[in-house]
Amino acid sequence: MTGDAFFKTVSHFFPKLTKWLQSVDDPRNKNKIIYEPSHLLWLGIFLFLLRLGSKRKIKYKLATEDFLKNLNQLCTGYSENVAHHDTVEYLLQRLEPEELYGVRQKMVNRLIRMKALEKYRLLEEYYMIAVDGTGHLMFKERHCPHCLTKKKDGKILYYYHNVLEAKLVTGTGLALSVETEFIQNSDGETKQDCELNAFYRMAKRLKRRFPQLKICLLLDSLYAAGPVIDISEEYGWKYITVFKRGSMPERYEEFCQLKKLCPENEIELANDKASQKYSWVGDIDHKGNYFDVIELNEAALDKKTRFVWLTNFKVGKKNIIKIAKGGRLRWKIENEGFNIQKNRGFNLEHPYSQDEISMKNLYLLLQIAYILSQLMEKGSLLKHKIQKVFGSVTMLFEQLLEDLRTKSVGVNFSNKPIQIRLSSFP
Numbered sequence: 001m002t003g004d005a006f007f008k009t010v011s012h013f014f015p016k017l018t019k020w021l022q023s024v025d026d027p028r029n030k031n032k033i034i035y036e037p038s039h040l041l042w043l044g045i046f047l048f049l050l051r052l053g054s055k056r057k058i059k060y061k062l063a064t065e066d067f068l069k070n071l072n073q074l075c076t077g078y079s080e081n082v083a084h085h086d087t088v089e090y091l092l093q094r095l096e097p098e099e100l101y102g103v104r105q106k107m108v109n110r111l112i113r114m115k116a117l118e119k120y121r122l123l124e125e126y127y128m129i130a131v132d133g134t135g136h137l138m139f140k141e142r143h144c145p146h147c148l149t150k151k152k153d154g155k156i157l158y159y160y161h162n163v164l165e166a167k168l169v170t171g172t173g174l175a176l177s178v179e180t181e182f183i184q185n186s187d188g189e190t191k192q193d194c195e196l197n198a199f200y201r202m203a204k205r206l207k208r209r210f211p212q213l214k215i216c217l218l219l220d221s222l223y224a225a226g227p228v229i230d231i232s233e234e235y236g237w238k239y240i241t242v243f244k245r246g247s248m249p250e251r252y253e254e255f256c257q258l259k260k261l262c263p264e265n266e267i268e269l270a271n272d273k274a275s276q277k278y279s280w281v282g283d284i285d286h287k288g289n290y291f292d293v294i295e296l297n298e299a300a301l302d303k304k305t306r307f308v309w310l311t312n313f314k315v316g317k318k319n320i321i322k323i324a325k326g327g328r329l330r331w332k333i334e335n336e337g338f339n340i341q342k343n344r345g346f347n348l349e350h351p352y353s354q355d356e357i358s359m360k361n362l363y364l365l366l367q368i369a370y371i372l373s374q375l376m377e378k379g380s381l382l383k384h385k386i387q388k389v390f391g392s393v394t395m396l397f398e399q400l401l402e403d404l405r406t407k408s409v410g411v412n413f414s415n416k417p418i419q420i421r422l423s424s425f426p
């Protein structure tokens, strides 16, 4: 059942995925190639999708006759056995990460073109993209020339690699990776790379890869900064950014003063459990670019929470609640994005490879696997069965592993169009 759902999910959402994996520019010696790139890259995707936890398990868990039959169905050619994990690593150490960036871009574009994500847009118009950095790998010894260093009292405590992610998020809990920037030192040890610098590099690529996409960035207070506002205006992006006193002190003070002058800019909602007070201030000038500020005060039981965002949406009574709801989705990138990738079998922080290039490629394969994983979880084939039949998402993928290694799943890839709807509920 789950094996069948897996093949149906792939063929419904990404019927050309194997073709895209097959067409990566293969850097290996053409004369000696035994395994096609799609065979090896699918194994890399399965490493994460099936939550194997280490590359060695590819051989231990996946080298069965039925798994090979299933894998061959996904590939264009025919292989006589399942490749060894060293062979997967050999390709990943040589493959340009740009190739996998390209595969992911095609996947995201396909979802957008088939309108699978349309109903989740903010104000029926903007795809919400949350941007945030996270820890990736940590080493006691210097691992490569690009390691970041954590120092205390002039002494190096450890070496590490961080990553900046842009994920398309929805109110139903999807967090689909659309862009990645590795935070790393490029000029040796003198200057540490940082999240904001990585954002400026990432923004250019995001615009180049999705030039027409209507985007609203969801950002934390680190991004309440002039250059981020300028870039967003230049690229035609909307933004909703957490606004704290420290981030732009003069503008923040201005907001506090202006708020007193417009008490009419206010909406209050309340039921017997909670109350929300929304207020806003329009047209704060930052060097010729204007933004509005939203404040939300929420009281539930004995807990009071205050949120403040700055945004280049023109805020008013009609849209303030929806915009604030969008702003609150930012935490999805941490919860549905990073925490799950770190803790639920994906082992984001596990050094699957020490090699500089391979570790980037593995990171990108993890993102591709996680897109497939979420579409299976939220798709109408399995969604309602997760609690009742499997008990949890983890069990669902344990069952998928069992199905793929012990049953040959005969799916006719080309004929019957099937319909998979994505859930409207979290």
Ligand SMILES: [Zn+2]
Pocket (backbone or CB within 6 Å): 142, 143, 144, 145, 146, 147, 148, 160, 161
């Ligand atoms: Zn390193």
